[in-house]
Amino acid sequence: MTALLQASRLTVRIGDREVCRDLELQLQPGERLAILGRNGAGKSTLLSTLAGLRPAQGGEVRLQGRSYSELGPRAAARQRGWMAQTQADAFASSVLETALAGRHPHLGRWDWESGADAELARAALARVGLTGMEQRETPSLSGGERQRLAIATLLTQAPDLYLLDEPLAHLDLSHQITALELFAGLARERGAGVVMVLHDPGLAARYCDRALLLQGDGTWESGPVAEILTAAHLSRLYGHPLREVEDGGSRWFIPC
Amino acid sequence: MPSRRRALIVIALLVLLAGVSLVVALAVGSISIPPGAVLQGLLGDAEAPGYAVVHNLRLPRALAAFACGGLLAVAGCLMQVLLRNPLADPYVLGISGGAGVGALVAILLGLSAFGINGLAFSGALAATFLVFGLAHGDGSWTQTRLLLTGVIVAAGCGALVALMLSLAPEHKLHGMLYWLMGDLSQATDARPPLLALAAALLLALPFARELNLLARGLATAQALGVAVVRLRRLVYVVASLATATAVTTAGSIGFVGLVVPHLVRLAVGNDQRLLLPASALAGGALLALADTLARTVAAPQQLPVGVLTALIGVPVFLFLLTRAPR
Numbered sequence: 287m288t289a290l291l292q293a294s295r296l297t298v299r300i301g302d303r304e305v306c307r308d309l310e311l312q313l314q315p316g317e318r319l320a321i322l323g324r325n326g327a328g329k330s331t332l333l334s335t336l337a338g339l340r341p342a343q344g345g346e347v348r349l350q351g352r353s354y355s356e357l358g359p360r361a362a363a364r365q366r367g368w369m370a371q372t373q374a375d376a377f378a379s380s381v382l383e384t385a386l387a388g389r390h391p392h393l394g395r396w397d398w399e400s401g402a403d404a405e406l407a408r409a410a411l412a413r414v415g416l417t418g419m420e421q422r423e424t425p426s427l428s429g430g431e432r433q434r435l436a437i438a439t440l441l442t443q444a445p446d447l448y449l450l451d452e453p454l455a456h457l458d459l460s461h462q463i464t465a466l467e468l469f470a471g472l473a474r475e476r477g478a479g480v481v482m483v484l485h486d487p488g489l490a491a492r493y494c495d496r497a498l499l500l501q502g503d504g505t506w507e508s509g510p511v512a513e514i515l516t517a518a519h520l521s522r523l524y525g526h527p528l529r530e531v532e533d534g535g536s537r538w539f540i541p542c
Numbered sequence: 543m544p545s546r547r548r549a550l551i552v553i554a555l556l557v558l559l560a561g562v563s564l565v566v567a568l569a570v571g572s573i574s575i576p577p578g579a580v581l582q583g584l585l586g587d588a589e590a591p592g593y594a595v596v597h598n599l600r601l602p603r604a605l606a607a608f609a610c611g612g613l614l615a616v617a618g619c620l621m622q623v624l625l626r627n628p629l630a631d632p633y634v635l636g637i638s639g640g641a642g643v644g645a646l647v648a649i650l651l652g653l654s655a656f657g658i659n660g661l662a663f664s665g666a667l668a669a670t671f672l673v674f675g676l677a678h679g680d681g682s683w684t685q686t687r688l689l690l691t692g693v694i695v696a697a698g699c700g701a702l703v704a705l706m707l708s709l710a711p712e713h714k715l716h717g718m719l720y721w722l723m724g725d726l727s728q729a730t731d732a733r734p735p736l737l738a739l740a741a742a743l744l745l746a747l748p749f750a751r752e753l754n755l756l757a758r759g760l761a762t763a764q765a766l767g768v769a770v771v772r773l774r775r776l777v778y779v780v781a782s783l784a785t786a787t788a789v790t791t792a793g794s795i796g797f798v799g800l801v802v803p804h805l806v807r808l809a810v811g812n813d814q815r816l817l818l819p820a821s822a823l824a825g826g827a828l829l830a831l832a833d834t835l836a837r838t839v840a841a842p843q844q845l846p847v848g849v850l851t852a853l854i855g856v857p858v859f860l861f862l863l864t865r866a867p868r
Contacts, residue, residue, distance in 0.1 A: 337760050363767030370761060376626040377757050377812050383544065390755055391767035395748055398546045398815070443766065 289314055289352045290447045290479035291336065291366070297344030298328065298335050302331065304504030305331050308345065311498065311508070313447070315477035318470065320490035320511070322483075323500035324524060329483045330371055330451050336481065337368040337449045361374065363391035367445040371452050371483075373432040375424050382420040384435055385411055388442030403442075410441035412469060415461070429456035437465060448472070450482040454489070466493045487528075488538035491515045499523050515539075549816040556823035560608065563827035567834040568596050568602035573843055583626055602732045607833040607847070608826035609735035610726070611798050613788040615806075615825025616742050618799030619818055620781035623757045624774060625685045631800035632785035635692030640669025641789040645721050646706045649714055655728055659719075659790050666786035669695055674778065724795030724848025726833050738787040743822060745780050749773060750815040757812065763790025795848040798825050801855045808862050828855070 291338075293311040297304070305328030313319055321329050322414055333338050336347055338354035346353055349365045357365070364472045375384075385407040386399050393399065399407075411417055414434035419427075427435065433456045440448060448469060454462045470493055472478040484490045498508040499519065507514060517530040520539055527542040568580045575583075577593035582590035583597065591598075617632035625634070633639070644665025648658040677691040703722065710718055720727075746753070752773055755763035764770045788795070802825040803817065810816050829847070832854055836847040 326543065334761065337765060339764050359764065360767040363765065366765075368761075368765035370759070370765075375758060376628060377622075377807075379758075379812055383811075383813070384758075386544075387755060387762075387766060388677050390751060393751070395751075399544060 289348075290317075290350060291481070292348045292351075293336065293345065294348075295345035296335070296342055296347060298332050299343045300328060300331055302415075303328075306500060306506050307504040309506055311336075313479040313481065315479060316473045317496065318473050318480040318482070318494040320482055320484045320497045321495040321500065322485070322487060322490060322497060322523065324502055325541070327500040327502035329500055332485055333449050333451050333481065334368070337366060338362055339368065348469060360391050363443070363445070365445055366447040366449060367440045367443045368442055368449045369436050369451055369453060371455065373436050378423040378425050380420065381411065381416060381422050381424065381427070381435055382407055384424055385438045385442050387458070388439040388444070391443065394444050406444075407438070407442045410438040411435075414438045415464070430458060430461060433457055434461065434465075437468070441468075446477075447479040450480065452483050452485070454484065454486075462489070469493075488521050488536065491537050544811070544813045544815065549813075551581065552810050552816060553819055553823070556820055556827070556855055560823045560827045561832075564604055564608060567607070567830045568600045570834050570838055571595070571600060572838075592858055602730050603833065604830050605732035606729035606735055607726050608731055608830045609739045610729075610788040610792040610795065611802075611829025611832075612739045612822035612826035613735060613742065613784040613827075614795065614799035615821040616739070616800035616818055617781040617784040618825075619803040619814065619821050620746060620753075620777050620784075621799075622803060623753050623814065624781065625689050626757060626759070627689065628804070629800075630675045630689070631796075632781065632788070633696065633794065633796070633799065634689065635673045635782070636669040636699055637666045637782060637785045638789050638794040639696040639703070640785065641666035642722055642794060643699050643702045643706075644668075645793070646703060646718050648711075649718050649721065650706060650710060663786055663790040667782070669699060670778075670782040670786070675852075686692045687711050720846050721793045723846035724851070725795040725844075725846050726792050727837070727844055729791050735761070735791045737788050738784060739822060739826075742784045743819060745776065746818055747815070749776065750798065750813075750818055753777070753814040753818075754812070757814075792845075793848065795829065795851060796830055797848070797852045797855050801859050802828060805855075805859060805862060825852035 287398045289312045291313040293309050297307050298310040299305060323329050334343050338347065349357060349362065354362055386403060389399055389403045398410065411420065414437050416431065416434055416438060437453065453465055457465060466489060469480045473480055494511055496508060497511050497514050498506060499514065500506050501523065517528050517531065521528045528539045529542055531540055565577050565580055569575050569577050573592060573595055575596060579591045580596055583593045614632050621630040621632055621634060622628055641662040644661035645658050648661040673692045673695050677688040707718060752768045755766050755768050756770065756773060761768055803821050806817055806821045806824050810820055831849065832850045833847045835843045836850045839845065
């Protein structure tokens with residue numbers, strides 16, 4: 287089976303600061319990976335490199351065995367979706383139009399969005415609880431609603447691989463769990479791969495199979511969440527002592 | 543939700559509006575010609591009253607006005623998407639400044655109309671390349687950097703224009719000022735701007751849905767499958783050439799390129815597949831009507847049309863803006 291995402295000997299730099307050196311990463315269908323690290327460690331930069339949005343300084347990224355240059359932007363957009371950390375619009379557009387943007391890679395040059403596309407968009411909006419807001423203009427949405435709209439746009443795009451930059455930003459606790467359950471469902475039922483930048487190691491332990499820790503100096507560690515998400519590892523990662531607490535089979539990490 | 547049927551209805555209505563504006567432009571003037579006779583004359587009946595006036599004098603000027611209005615509106619739409627800034631207009635990257643410097647140099651040197659057009663066009667292109675080269679320098683191409691470079695180059699051109707105006711001999715000042723304010727009385731050949739308008743639409747429309755995504759942000763567009771580097775170059779070139787052609791034909795007519803896209807956006811939404819052709823038609827109609835007013839309202843004195851576009855457009859725009867709180 288070809289990996290949905292494969293990074294080999296990947297080196298990413300911002301200016302002369304290293305985000306990761308010789309990163310090896312493989313994501314099989316149905317797998318979920320969390321990326322954790324301090325502020326400014328380069329999590330977003332790594333994620334956009336994995337999404338093919340910025341060039342790597344070394345090594346390569348492949349989607350189902352093919353590089354971004356082999357795929358071209360349109361084919362790549364049918365395979366992987368990327369969600370930005372902040373959602374900003376210079377121009378107003380309706381919620382439905384924004385969700386429909388996800389259909390772009392599936393439409394031909396002269397196609398207009400069909401009724402079937404609109405159905406997909408409405409279904410995606412329903413899954414993030416935005417039903418009834420189709421005609422609202424995006425600037426009138428709250429931060430959390432914008433975030434959910436971005437998730438709906440991604441669902442409309444329907445890729446095999448989801449690259450999510452802080453998907454829980456601005457979401458209340460209930461919507462955080464709804465969003466994580468939604469991506470868990472996509473992984474379980476459709477074999478989607480999910481990579482997400484998270485700030486809560488407890489949620490990462492509960493909703494991901496593996497974790498990648500970016501130390502901020504180019505070094506990295508990765509492995510199954512059970513092994514790598516421990517109080518010792520995480521205390522070192524964040525530079526702040528953490529305590530592990532167990533409750534009903536879930537592990538949580540509390541700053542001391 | 544965007545649909546092709548709605549787009550076609552809007553376009554059909556605007557084509558009608560454009561037709562009416564052109565007939566009005568041909569009928570009104572020092573000699574008033576009834577619309578029926580205008581249509582008769584347009585259909586090739588050389589016996590129709592006012593045939594010569596319509597064909598030789600008013601038609602080239604009305605068509606040039608229409609084409610320039612369309613070019614400026616399309617360029618405005620494209621610049622607003624390229625810079626992701628609703629305040630962008632076709633002149634924001636210094637194109638009209640460059641053209642102004644070229645035109646005034648030509649007027650000062652006493653060149654013919656052909657020479658003025660040539661230097662204006664060269665000035666516009668020079669400013670375009672200068673801004674692109676400076677902003678592109680190290681390969682990063684942020685909107686802010688492009689915008690700031692454009693504003694600074696425009697300011698530099700403005701200083702040169704002011705310098706030439708203050709040094710110019712008295713008898714040349716009137717022509718120089720009219721050129722700067724936008725004036726269509728010298729427009730005798732409508733073919734170059736009409737061709738440019740057709741070319742701009744033909745080049746931009748196949749990418750209209752990609753432009754919608756570009757307006758949502760570079761990375762977002764790229765993640766959804768848009769080849770952003772190529773698309774932005776195309777948009778830059780098309781918008782620059784459209785603006786340069788319009789400025790060469792009619793001088794720096796302000797306002798059309800900024801406000802027509804917004805007017806149309808308020809009425810039909812921000813889908814570029816509809817916005818681009820609708821803006822072309824609305825901008826053309828607006829400028830054809832404004833130019834008709836410019837040559838009739840204080841006849842025999844001709845007013846600079848750029849002044850009138852602003853005088854008509856400002857209240858209309860403010861009305862629409864306060865009426866549509868969304």
